[in-house]
Amino acid sequence: MRYTGSKNKLARREGQDLGLKSKAVDVSRPVGPHGANRRGKISEFGSQLRAKQMAKRMYGLSEKQFRNLYEKASHGRHATGVSFLTSLERRLDNLIYRAGFASTRAQARQMVNHRTFLINGVRMDIPSYQVKVGDVITVREKNLDHPVLRSMESAKVKVPAWISSNIKNKTIEVTRLPEDTEAEPLVNIQSIIEFYSR
Secondary structure, eight states, X not given: OOOOSOHHHHHHHHTXXXXXXXXXXXXXXXXXXXXXXXXXOOOHHHHHHHHHHHHHHHHTOOHHHHHHHHHHHHTXXXXXXXXXXXXXXXXXXXXXXXXXXXXXXXXXXXXXXXXOEEETTEEOOOTTXXXXXXXXXXXXXXXXXXXXXXXXXXXXXXXXXTEEEEXXXXXXXXXXXXXXXGSOTTOOHHHHHHHHTO
């Protein structure tokens, strides 16, 4: 079940701006009336749980989706951490966000759900779709004047090296697979692996 409550509250709980809103979130205000004053020393399990929760919330996944991605990565040919991080990055909604076509992953997910994009000329409405090298993502002709896309044309976005993005021409190309070092820097993959390996 997807969380539909306050995004500010999630960011304050993690003590980090998770990029869940288009504007930066003030995380200095603690959650609840007593906030951090009631928190004791965090255990090893607690830190692993927080790392997992932070990554899950950042990418906007449910617990089931997040765990399924981890299970699939753990049975692959490559190192679990590398496979898991690249699987998160290769999600279509994440690609749209990282390419600078949306201000948040939630916004990108909604645009995908509304069939705003084509992949290699075919309509795609599955946010979890895993993009492949050579995939070309374009905007449907009827959505070329989408207000979100118009607003993002003037935004300054640092696009990862594995993505070729042209917001003016409304095209994105996957030039290579992402490396684990190109994932969100706040993701502590080692703690997540330790959490699921208990």
